[in-house]
Amino acid sequence: MQTNFTPEQLADPHVATSEKILRKCVHCGFCTATCPTYVTLGNELDSPRGRIYLIKDMLENGRPADAEVVTHIDRCLSCLSCTTTCPSGVDYMHLVDHARMHIEATYRRPFWNRLTRGVLAAVLPYPGRFRLALKAAALGRPFAGLLKRFKPLEPFGAMLDLAPRSLPKAAGEAGPGTYPAAGPRRGRVAILTGCAQPVLKPEINAATIRLLTRLGVEVVAPAGEVCCGSLVHHMGREAQALEAARRNVDVWLGEIEKDGLDAIIITASGCGTTIKDYGFMLRLDPAYAEKAARVSALAKDITEYLTTLDLPQQEARGLTVAYHSACSMQHGQKITIAPKVLLKKAGFAVRDPAEGHLCCGSAGTYNILQPEISGKLKARKVRNIEATKPDIIATGNIGCITQIATGTAIPILHTVELIDWAYGGTKPAVLS
Amino acid sequence: MDQIGFLEPRPAVLARRREIVADLLDLLPEGCLVHEPRELVPFETDAFVSYRRVPLAVALPETTAQVAAVLKYCHRYGVPVVPRGAGTSLSGGAIPQEDAVVVGLSKMARILEVDFANRTATVQAGVTNLAISDAVTADGYFYAPDPSSQLACTIGGNIGMNSGGAHCLKYGVTTNNLLGVKLVLIDGTIVELGGKALDAGGLDLLGVVCGGEGQLGIVTEATVRLIARPEGARPVLFGFDSSEEAGACVADVIGSGIIPVAIEFMDKPAIEICEAFAGAGYPMDVEALLIVEVEGSEAEMDAMLASIIEIARRHGVKVVKESQSATEAALIWKGRKSAFGATGRIADYICMDGTVPLGQLPHVLRGTAEIVEKYGLRVANVFHAGDGNMHPLILFNANDPEDAARAEAAGNDILKLCVDAGGCLTGEHGVGIEKRDLMRHQYADVDLAQQMAVRAAFDPQWLLNPSKVFPLEGRPAA
Ligand SMILES: Cc1cc2nc3c(=O)[nH]c(=O)nc-3n(C[C@H](O)[C@H](O)[C@H](O)COP(=O)(O)OP(=O)(O)OC[C@H]3O[C@@H](n4cnc5c(N)ncnc54)[C@H](O)[C@@H]3O)c2cc1C
Numbered sequence: 001m002q003t004n005f006t007p008e009q010l011a012d013p014h015v016a017t018s019e020k021i022l023r024k025c026v027h028c029g030f031c032t033a034t035c036p037t038y039v040t041l042g043n044e045l046d047s048p049r050g051r052i053y054l055i056k057d058m059l060e061n062g063r064p065a066d067a068e069v070v071t072h073i074d075r076c077l078s079c080l081s082c083t084t085t086c087p088s089g090v091d092y093m094h095l096v097d098h099a100r101m102h103i104e105a106t107y108r109r110p111f112w113n114r115l116t117r118g119v120l121a122a123v124l125p126y127p128g129r130f131r132l133a134l135k136a137a138a139l140g141r142p143f144a145g146l147l148k149r150f151k152p153l154e155p156f157g158a159m160l161d162l163a164p165r166s167l168p169k170a171a172g173e174a175g176p177g178t179y180p181a182a183g184p185r186r187g188r189v190a191i192l193t194g195c196a197q198p199v200l201k202p203e204i205n206a207a208t209i210r211l212l213t214r215l216g217v218e219v220v221a222p223a224g225e226v227c228c229g230s231l232v233h234h235m236g237r238e239a240q241a242l243e244a245a246r247r248n249v250d251v252w253l254g255e256i257e258k259d260g261l262d263a264i265i266i267t268a269s270g271c272g273t274t275i276k277d278y279g280f281m282l283r284l285d286p287a288y289a290e291k292a293a294r295v296s297a298l299a300k301d302i303t304e305y306l307t308t309l310d311l312p313q314q315e316a317r318g319l320t321v322a323y324h325s326a327c328s329m330q331h332g333q334k335i336t337i338a339p340k341v342l343l344k345k346a347g348f349a350v351r352d353p354a355e356g357h358l359c360c361g362s363a364g365t366y367n368i369l370q371p372e373i374s375g376k377l378k379a380r381k382v383r384n385i386e387a388t389k390p391d392i393i394a395t396g397n398i399g400c401i402t403q404i405a406t407g408t409a410i411p412i413l414h415t416v417e418l419i420d421w422a423y424g425g426t427k428p429a430v431l432s
Numbered sequence: 433m434d435q436i437g438f439l440e441p442r443p444a445v446l447a448r449r450r451e452i453v454a455d456l457l458d459l460l461p462e463g464c465l466v467h468e469p470r471e472l473v474p475f476e477t478d479a480f481v482s483y484r485r486v487p488l489a490v491a492l493p494e495t496t497a498q499v500a501a502v503l504k505y506c507h508r509y510g511v512p513v514v515p516r517g518a519g520t521s522l523s524g525g526a527i528p529q530e531d532a533v534v535v536g537l538s539k540m541a542r543i544l545e546v547d548f549a550n551r552t553a554t555v556q557a558g559v560t561n562l563a564i565s566d567a568v569t570a571d572g573y574f575y576a577p578d579p580s581s582q583l584a585c586t587i588g589g590n591i592g593m594n595s596g597g598a599h600c601l602k603y604g605v606t607t608n609n610l611l612g613v614k615l616v617l618i619d620g621t622i623v624e625l626g627g628k629a630l631d632a633g634g635l636d637l638l639g640v641v642c643g644g645e646g647q648l649g650i651v652t653e654a655t656v657r658l659i660a661r662p663e664g665a666r667p668v669l670f671g672f673d674s675s676e677e678a679g680a681c682v683a684d685v686i687g688s689g690i691i692p693v694a695i696e697f698m699d700k701p702a703i704e705i706c707e708a709f710a711g712a713g714y715p716m717d718v719e720a721l722l723i724v725e726v727e728g729s730e731a732e733m734d735a736m737l738a739s740i741i742e743i744a745r746r747h748g749v750k751v752v753k754e755s756q757s758a759t760e761a762a763l764i765w766k767g768r769k770s771a772f773g774a775t776g777r778i779a780d781y782i783c784m785d786g787t788v789p790l791g792q793l794p795h796v797l798r799g800t801a802e803i804v805e806k807y808g809l810r811v812a813n814v815f816h817a818g819d820g821n822m823h824p825l826i827l828f829n830a831n832d833p834e835d836a837a838r839a840e841a842a843g844n845d846i847l848k849l850c851v852d853a854g855g856c857l858t859g860e861h862g863v864g865i866e867k868r869d870l871m872r873h874q875y876a877d878v879d880l881a882q883q884m885a886v887r888a889a890f891d892p893q894w895l896l897n898p899s900k901v902f903p904l905e906g907r908p909a910a
C-alpha cells in the first residue's frame with residue numbers, strides 16, 4: 001500500500017519499522033476471513049485489514065490515539081492468525097505492538113479501565129501476589145454475578161470466574177536449582193519457570209523436568225528469572241516489558257557462560273512467542289541487542305526440543321486426544337506439526353478440531369478485559385473440540401488450559417504431561 | 433496523472449449528513465452503523481487500493497429487512513448506496529464515494545440450508561465462497577467457482593462480479609452455478625429470482641443480476657449449485673522454455689477438445705514469487721509453467737494426461753511433474769492462489785483482467801511484455817489460461833506517483849491490446865472504476881445505451897454504485 005510519512009516521522013525507528021510493514025500490505029483482505037474477531041463481529045474495523053488501516057491513519061497523521069482506535073485495537077487478541085494467512089508477509093505483530101505503545105503513550109483510558117489494567121499488570125507477573133489474589137478470589141466468587149452486572153466492573157467478574165476453585169500447594173512448584181540428567185548427560189537446558197503457570201499448574205514444569213532428566217538432559221531453573229514480560233508487552237507497557245526482558249537475558253547469559261545451554265525451554269507458548277522476540281524488542285538497545293538475539297535463538301518450545309530427541313514409537317493407548325493448537329504456538333511460533341507427531345508417537349490417537357486456526361478467547365488477559373467476545377470464542381472452540389469426541393484435550397499453553405477448562409468437562413492437559421506419562425512418568429492426576 | 437474520476441458528491445446529501453446518520457442509527461440495531469469519521473477511513477477502498485473515497489456512513493445490517501429499510505430510506509432521500517462484501521474487488525467495485533452509504537453484508541454470514549437431495553445450498557450474501565465448500569466437504573460436495581480470493585470473498589461479491597476461478601474451465605463461472613437470489617431493490621422491495629432448479633420460468637433476470645456490480649440491487653441470500661467431488665484430482669506441472677510455447681500449448685489442448693478442470697499459467701517472475709511463498713516445488717529452471725488439473729477415476733485421469741502430455745511434447749515441454757501426494761497438490765494450489773498477495777512481498781501491483789481468444793495468447797503475451805518494457809516497468813503473469821483470462825500483474829512503487837501513473841497507463845494499453853485481439857476488457861474482476869473509461873473502446877455507443885437502459889430499469893435514479901461501470905459522460909439524465 002501507498003504510505004504517507006514525512007522524513008521527520010521516519011526518523012523515529014518505530015515509525016520506520018511500521019512504515020515498512022504497511023508498505024507490504026496489498027489490502028487484499030485475505031486476513032479478514034481467519035480473524036476471530038471479524039468472524040465474530042462482522043465489522044471490518046475489527047479485522048486485521050481494518051486495524052492496519054486505523055493504525056496507518058493514526059501514525060501517518062501523527063495523531064494521539066482516540067477512543068475509537070483504542071476500542072478496535074483492544075479487541076485484537078494478538079492471536080496472529082492474520083500473519084499465518086497473509087500471503088504478503090505483513091508483520092502484523094510488530095505493527096500492533098507499536099500501536100499499543102503509541103496508545104499507552106498518548107491516550108488516557110477511562111478510570112475503571114485504567115484500574116483493571118493497572119491491577120492486572122501489578123499482580124499477574126508476580127507469582128506471590130498472584131497466589132494471594134487467587135485466594136482472595138475464592139472468597140469473592142459469590143460476587144461475580146453482581147460485578148458483571150455493572151459494565152466497568154465486568155472484568156473483575158470475569159477474573160473471579162476464571163480463578164480455580166482450589167490452588168495447588170506452592171510446594172508442588174519446581175524451584176530454582178539444577179536437576180541433573182539421569183545417566184549420561186546428552187544435553188543441558190534452562191527452563192523458564194514462568195509467573196502464572198507455576199501457581200496454577202505446577203505439574204507442567206514438574207513433568208517437563210522429570211521427562212527431560214529421564215531422557216538424559218540436565219535442566220536448570222535459574223534463580224533471578226522474572227515473568228517474560230509478555231503480559232505488559234501486550235498492554236503497550238514497553239518499558240516494563242523491556243526491563244523484564246533484560247533481566248532474563250542477563251540470567252540466561254549467566255547460565256550460558258557457566259556451563260553452556262543447548263536451549264531455553266518454554267512450556268507456555270505465549271511466553272515462547274515473546275522470548276523469541278526479545279531480539280527484536282531490544283534491537284534499539286546497543287547494550288542488549290546482540291545478547292537478546294542470542295537468547296531468542298536459543299528459546300525453544302518444549303515440543304520443539306523434544307522433537308530433536310527422537311523419541312521411540314510407543315504402543316497404542318486407546319485414548320483419543322484432541323490437540324488444541326494455541327495461537328502463540330501455531331501462529332506466533334509456527335509450530336504446528338511437532339506436538340501432534342509427539343502425541344502420536346506416544347501412542348495417542350490425535351484429532352484436529354475444526355476451525356483450529358481460531359483463538360479460544362484466552363489470549364493473555366483478553367478473557368478478563370473482553371469477556372463478551374472471549375466467551376463467544378470459548379463456546380465455539382469447545383463445540384469444535386467436543387465434536388471430535390476426545391477422551392483428553394492437549395495443548396501447549398496455560399492460558400488456553402484455564403480458558404477451555406471453564407467450558408468443558410473433558411480433562412485438559414499440557415502436551416508434555418501426556419508425553420511424560422507415555423515415556424515412563426506418572427499418570428496425570430486428572431486422568432486417574 | 434489522468435486519474436479516474438468519481439461522480440461529484442451531491443451537495444444536498446453532504447449537507448444532510450447528520451440527519452442521515454441519525455436516521456440510520458434509528459433504523460439499525462446497536463453496533464450496525466459506522467459513522468465516526470476516523471472509523472470510516474478503513475472503508476475508503478477495496479483491493480484496488482490506489483483509489484480511495486471515504487463514505488458518508490457504513491451500514492452493517494443483520495437481516496434482509498434491515499437492508500430493505502436502509503435502501504428504502506436512501507431511495508427516498510436520494511442518497512447513493514455502495515454494496516460491499518469482503519472488499520476484495522480488484523477493479524474498485526466496492527470503493528465508496530463521499531456522499532454514499534456503504535451497505536456491508538459482513539454480518540450476514542450464515543449458511544441457511546444445505547439440501548443434498550437437490551444439491552443446493554442457500555446462504556446469506558456475506559458467507560465466504562470457501563465457507564460454502566467447507567460446509568459440504570464432509571458429505572462429498574463442493575461449490576465449484578473458486579476465485580483465488582475464495583478464502584475471503586463473499587458470495588454476494590461473487591454474484592456482483594460474476595467471479596470465476598481456476599476450476600471454472602470445466603464447471604463454469606458464478607452465473608453457471610447460481611440458482612436463485614433474494615434481492616433488495618433500491619426502493620426497498622424484496623424480490624426472489626430463480627429457485628432451486630437450473631432454469632426458472634420467465635425472463636432470465638437472475639442472469640442479469642449476476643455480474644450487476646451492485647448496480648441493480650443488493651443480494652441478501654443466494655441459492656447455489658453443489659457439485660459432487662470427483663473420485664480423484666491431480667494437478668500436474670508443465671514447464672516450458674518460453675511463455676509463447678506455453679500459451680500455444682494451451683490453445684492446442686483446448687483446440688483438440690480436451691477440457692481439463694483447470695489450466696493455469698505462470699511466467700518466470702510469478703513462479704519465483706509463488707515458490708518463495710508456498711514452497712510448492714514448482715520447477716525453477718523454466719520460463720513458463722502450466723498447472724493442469726485433471727480429475728475423475730485413475731484411468732480417466734491417466735488417459736487425459738497422456739493426451740495432454742503428447743500435445744505438450746509437440747510444444748517442447750521441458751518438465752512434466754505430477755503431484756505425489758494430497759499435501760503436494762494442496763501446496764501447488766496454495767502457491768497459485770496466493771500469487772497476487774505474495775507479489776506484495778516484492779512490490780505494489782495492479783492486476784489486469786483481460787480475456788482473449790486462446791489462439792491469441794502468444795501474441796498478447798508478447799505484446800504485454802513489450803508494453804510493460806516501454807513504460808520501464810516489470811510484469812508477472814499468472815492467470816486462468818484455459819479460459820484465455822489473462823492477469824498481468826504490473827509491478828510498481830505506490831509511493832512514487834509517476835511510477836503509479838505509468839503503471840496505470842501500461843494497464844490501459846494492455847487492456848486495449850486484449851480488446852483489439854478480439855477479446856474483452858474483463859474476464860472475472862468486473863469493470864468497477866478501473867475499466868469504466870475503457871468501455872467505449874470495447875462497446876459502441878448504442879450497445880452502452882442499451883446496457884444503461886437495463887440498469888436504469890432497476891434503479892432509475894442511478895443511486896446504486898453510480899460511479900462504476902458506465903463512463904460518466906453520455907449517461908441518460910436520471
Ligand atoms: C488476491 C486476489 C485474488 C483474486 N482472484 C480472483 C479470481 O481468481 N477470480 C475472480 O473472479 N476474482 C478474483 N478476485 C477479485 C474479487 O475477489 C472478486 O471480484 C470477488 O467476487 C469480490 O467479492 P467481495 O465479497 O470481496 O466483494 P466486494 O469487493 O466487496 O464487491 C464486489 C462488487 O460486488 C458488489 N457487491 C458486493 N456484495 C454485494 C451484494 N450482496 N449484492 C449486490 N452487490 C454486491 C459490490 O458493490 C462490488 O461492485 C481476486 C481478488 C484478490 C484481492
Ligand code: SF4
Nearest residue numbers: 035076077079080082
Ligand atoms: S491478531 Fe488475531 S484478532 Fe488481531 S487482527 Fe490478527 S487475526 Fe485478528
Ligand code: SF4
Nearest residue numbers: 025026028029031086
Ligand atoms: S492478508 Fe496481508 S496483504 Fe492482505 S490485507 Fe491482510 S495484511 Fe494486507
